[in-house]
Amino acid sequence: MRVLHLTTEFPPIIYGGLGTATGGLVSALARASVDVAVLLLGPATGSSYGQFRPLARYPAAQVRRYGGVTIFEVSWFLDLESIIRIVKRWRPDILHLHSFWMWHIAGALRQRLNVPLVYTVHSLDRAEYELGAGPPQCVGQWTHQESAIYGADRIICLTESEQELLSAYCPSVRERIRIIGNGIDDVSYRRPTRPRDRPPTVLFSGRFVARKGIHELMDAIGIVLAQLAEVRFVLAGGHRDASAEQMEAWLLTKSLSPFRSQIHFTGWLTPRELEAWYRSADILVVPSWYEPFGMVVLEGMIHGLAVAASDVGGPAEIIRHGETGLLFPAGDAGALAGAIIELVYDSKLRGRLSSQGAIEVRETWIWDKVVPRMHAVYTEAARL
Numbered sequence: 001m002r003v004l005h006l007t008t009e010f011p012p013i014i015y016g017g018l019g020t021a022t023g024g025l026v027s028a029l030a031r032a033s034v035d036v037a038v039l040l041l042g043p044a045t046g047s048s049y050g051q052f053r054p055l056a057r058y059p060a061a062q063v064r065r066y067g068g069v070t071i072f073e074v075s076w077f078l079d080l081e082s083i084i085r086i087v088k089r090w091r092p093d094i095l096h097l098h099s100f101w102m103w104h105i106a107g108a109l110r111q112r113l114n115v116p117l118v119y120t121v122h123s124l125d126r127a128e129y130e131l132g133a134g135p136p137q138c139v140g141q142w143t144h145q146e147s148a149i150y151g152a153d154r155i156i157c158l159t160e161s162e163q164e165l166l167s168a169y170c171p172s173v174r175e176r177i178r179i180i181g182n183g184i185d186d187v188s189y190r191r192p193t194r195p196r197d198r199p200p201t202v203l204f205s206g207r208f209v210a211r212k213g214i215h216e217l218m219d220a221i222g223i224v225l226a227q228l229a230e231v232r233f234v235l236a237g238g239h240r241d242a243s244a245e246q247m248e249a250w251l252l253t254k255s256l257s258p259f260r261s262q263i264h265f266t267g268w269l270t271p272r273e274l275e276a277w278y279r280s281a282d283i284l285v286v287p288s289w290y291e292p293f294g295m296v297v298l299e300g301m302i303h304g305l306a307v308a309a310s311d312v313g314g315p316a317e318i319i320r321h322g323e324t325g326l327l328f329p330a331g332d333a334g335a336l337a338g339a340i341i342e343l344v345y346d347s348k349l350r351g352r353l354s355s356q357g358a359i360e361v362r363e364t365w366i367w368d369k370v371v372p373r374m375h376a377v378y379t380e381a382a383r384l
Contacts, residue, residue, distance in 0.1 A: 002091060024183060025374065028367035032368070039083070040071055040072065080104070095117045095118070103151065118153065119152035119156065124142075124162065132209075156377065157177050208237065221259070222256055231262065238267060243267055291309075324357040
């Protein structure tokens with residue numbers, strides 16, 4: 001079986017969870033002896049995996065091998081017929097779409113090559129707007145995403161809550177939906193014993209947007225530090241094109257100025273840089289309003305952090321409250337602060353959640369356990 005993945009993100013080009021999840025899935029499929037390739041749509045051919053090359057000089061796709069996977073890197077400006085010829089030569093049996101912005105390509109390939117199309121809905125733009133206070137552009141983008149949803153032969157939802165949302169938005173596709181969560185690669189790392197007198201470090205990792213709960217987090221930081229001034233907060237991420245200093249100027253209010261030394265903004269990080277913070281932190285907070293899955297939850301658990309997350313979407317389905325993490329109501333800065341304070345004070349609870357969370361993720365969410373479920377969907381689609 002030959003599976004072509006269509007995406008706008010693939011490691012090392014990562015802007016969020018989509019790139020991390022797609023890269024992990026493709027690598028895991030390759031390890032499972034599935035013949036996989038990636039059609040990566042970038043701003044200009046050659047700009048993602050090598051030095052920038054002007055499109056006028058290099059109009060054709062760049063073909064590369066990265067981590068044992070064939071990558072066809074094409075520009076947004078490459079004509080559709082050229083893309084079809086590139087893909088046709090590779091002869092895929094299944095198309096797997098990850099970004100609805102590529103629906104015009106995926107739909108044309110599906111028709112011209114007469115092969116089935118699987119679409120993973122990594123996030124619903126309508127829900128981004130309605131539940132996550134996303135920008136008005138989400139409404140217009142939803143029409144594009146709807147086309148991909150209705151046009152796919154099988155639709156992958158990451159959680160049961162996403163299945164229910166999608167079924168409400170597009171009732172006629174419910175029978176085509178299959179639920180398969182994302183996964184994570186194991187890490188050969190065991191957390192060292194921390195000195196008892198060392199104050200815990202609390203980590204947030206993600207984009208600094210409203211639906212990630214960034215403003216509630218800043219309010220919660222003030223509540224926590226007013227009681228426990230020695231706790232350290234690390235805010236990793238933000239916006240890819242903004243510096244740590246810009247993020248700090250935007251979010252650090254006057255009321256937090258007395259605690260400036262305890263709040264660190266890292267700016268946008270590479271996966272390796274972020275991993276270093278996972279290894280040095282003790283608590284991970286995920287205060288999202290809307291979270292279709294939450295790769296960050298798996299990342300925290302696999303690194304042995306005690307995770308406190310909003311009781312929504314993916315985190316609510318991944319975490320068992322009080323056993324593998326703590327859940328709190330979304331949008332409630334007081335509840336978030338309360339969860340952090342509880343974990344800071346109760347080192348035994350923190351240790352238990354850390355160890356049980358790490359066990360849970362290894363038993364349920366390692367990619368090698370997810371791949372058979374995805375392969376079953378490919379097999380089902382191939383029989384249509």
